[in-house]
Amino acid sequence: MAKGDRPWKVAVIGGGPAGIYASDILLKQLSQKAEQLGIGAEAHIDIFEKNPAPYGLVRYGVAPDHPAIKLISKALDKALSNEKITLFCNVCYGRDISLEDLLEHYDALIFATGAGRDRQWNLGRGVEGVCGAGRVAGWYNAFPQISAPPLSTRAAAVVGGGNTALDIARVLLDDPYSLSKTDMPQRIWRQMAGSRIRQVHIFVRRSPAFHKFSLQQIRQLKACSLLIVDGFSKRQLSELEPPSSPAARAVWEELKSAPEGGDGAKKSYLHFSTSVSSVVAPAGRLRGIWARREGCPGEEFFLETGLCVSAIGWEAEKLPELPFDAARGTIANEKGRVAEKVYASGWAKRGCEGLIGSTKSDAAETVDCILSDWAQKGQKPIDLTPAAAFLKGKGVAFSKKAGWFALEQYEECLGKPEGKARVKVESDSEMKRVSGLE
Numbered sequence: 001m002a003k004g005d006r007p008w009k010v011a012v013i014g015g016g017p018a019g020i021y022a023s024d025i026l027l028k029q030l031s032q033k034a035e036q037l038g039i040g041a042e043a044h045i046d047i048f049e050k051n052p053a054p055y056g057l058v059r060y061g062v063a064p065d066h067p068a069i070k071l072i073s074k075a076l077d078k079a080l081s082n083e084k085i086t087l088f089c090n091v092c093y094g095r096d097i098s099l100e101d102l103l104e105h106y107d108a109l110i111f112a113t114g115a116g117r118d119r120q121w122n123l124g125r126g127v128e129g130v131c132g133a134g135r136v137a138g139w140y141n142a143f144p145q146i147s148a149p150p151l152s153t154r155a156a157a158v159v160g161g162g163n164t165a166l167d168i169a170r171v172l173l174d175d176p177y178s179l180s181k182t183d184m185p186q187r188i189w190r191q192m193a194g195s196r197i198r199q200v201h202i203f204v205r206r207s208p209a210f211h212k213f214s215l216q217q218i219r220q221l222k223a224c225s226l227l228i229v230d231g232f233s234k235r236q237l238s239e240l241e242p243p244s245s246p247a248a249r250a251v252w253e254e255l256k257s258a259p260e261g262g263d264g265a266k267k268s269y270l271h272f273s274t275s276v277s278s279v280v281a282p283a284g285r286l287r288g289i290w291a292r293r294e295g296c297p298g299e300e301f302f303l304e305t306g307l308c309v310s311a312i313g314w315e316a317e318k319l320p321e322l323p324f325d326a327a328r329g330t331i332a333n334e335k336g337r338v339a340e341k342v343y344a345s346g347w348a349k350r351g352c353e354g355l356i357g358s359t360k361s362d363a364a365e366t367v368d369c370i371l372s373d374w375a376q377k378g379q380k381p382i383d384l385t386p387a388a389a390f391l392k393g394k395g396v397a398f399s400k401k402a403g404w405f406a407l408e409q410y411e412e413c414l415g416k417p418e419g420k421a422r423v424k425v426e427s428d429s430e431m432k433r434v435s436g437l438e
């Protein structure tokens with residue numbers, strides 16, 4: 001007899017791409033492998049998402065001028081449409097539901113809570129004008145209640161050597177006309193259009209040999225600004241052997257062909273092997289930063305700026321009752337296994353490395369662990385009270401899949417008069433109203 005007389009019940013915590021892909025892959029793998037594994041082939045999945053809208057950083061991280069990536073939300077909608085998946089938005093693990101609740105009601109829990117917190121920069125804490133990339137990306141992506149960073153400064157600084165740093169630099173320099181075609185609400189677009197930022201200086205601690213930028217990101221930055229690679233970095237580049245991989249070589253060629261100076265209405269500067277050493281902030285307000293060249297004692301320079309954004313990575317929040325791997329900034333896990341019946345997937349499992357697509361392979365590994373654990377251990381008794389009933393019993397208000405699809409439709413309607421695919425709703429209460437919070 002198959003190990004499992006009733007459908008398996010799975011809770012997924014986090015409705016970002018990792019949570020949605022894990023749900024989709026689990027249902028598919030189960031129907032393909034159940035017989036061979038000797039387990040029941042039916043399962044129902046409840047996804048708990050803390051925000052009024054799902055899809056995590058696809059909605060609130062990916063830059064608005066990357067519409068093709070934003071379209072991944074349509075693929076996620078398709079996966080979510082499966083009737084074996086129920087979505088509960090506005091339900092936060094640690095606030096509304098506990099580990100005990102979930103273990104009582106489910107055969108497996110998949111934590112796909114991402115790594116949505118800016119890694120703490122050791123300079124400028126509490127200084128007005130110093131903030132993390134998450135705050136800036138959250139603002140231009142209309143995350144509820146995030147105010148604009150200071151935009152009245154002519155030069156901004158970005159600390160970090162990855163694609164997020166280039167995203168932030170590019171959006172800060174982007175032509176307001178091209179941003180007007182994105183899903184950005186008018187209010188935010190006006191703030192953008194009124195920005196006085198004309199230069200962004202990107203401080204990369206590593207040498208150009210170890211950059212982590214993609215070719216597309218460098219080209220897009222070049223398209224919206226005069227990209228300047230400073231003399232120090234140019235000398236480093238000229239000493240480097242051309243990289244052997246075609247992708248790295250193409251970036252190297254773009255960097256080598258960039259000028260060391262020049263005129264342009266908007267400029268972006270790349271300073272490799274350069275770290276910000278201190279911030280100058282009289283009365284707690286940023287006025288400038290000192291930067292120094294790595295390995296060149298005494299070589300320092302000052303940049304007058306009112307905005308410094310640290311884009312030095314992300315980490316998972318330490319969730320109640322779950323083990324935390326502080327070194328990796330993730331839920332402690334082994335190939336996705338956290339504890340009995342508890343698993344992790346996506347950035348919460350692996351850390352802030354990799355694109356949206358890589359959360360699929362990640363999910364597949366986690367699902368393999370779940371299915372093999374089910375095959376070994378069989379089904380244990382659980383409380384079969386539906387999630388909607390136990391949430392209501394705890395006084396937790398939530399919206400469901402139909403509410404999310406209604407919100408999407410509403411945003412698409414808001415976009416129609418302006419010829420846009422959608423305009424995002426930025427107010428928490430409006431999102432809840434439109435999605436019919438129960």
Ligand SMILES: Cc1cc2nc3c(=O)[nH]c(=O)nc-3n(C[C@H](O)[C@H](O)[C@H](O)COP(=O)(O)OP(=O)(O)OC[C@H]3O[C@@H](n4cnc5c(N)ncnc54)[C@H](O)[C@@H]3O)c2cc1C
Pocket residue numbers: 013014015016017018019048049050051054055056057058061062063066069091092093094112113114115116133137164167314345346347348353354355356357359
């Ligand atoms: C600024 C930025 C730009 C990016 N741009 C691109 C790009 O252009 N292309 C690309 O492929 N990738 C891009 N990425 C990477 C991509 O966003 C990630 O690979 C992907 O989002 C990780 O998916 P995830 O589901 O693990 O995490 P997330 O997307 O962070 O999703 C986690 C979800 O869990 C929810 N959650 C968290 N805590 C709780 C809780 N306690 N209870 C309930 N729910 C909870 C969150 O609200 C969120 O919805 C970018 C990342 C960033 C930071």
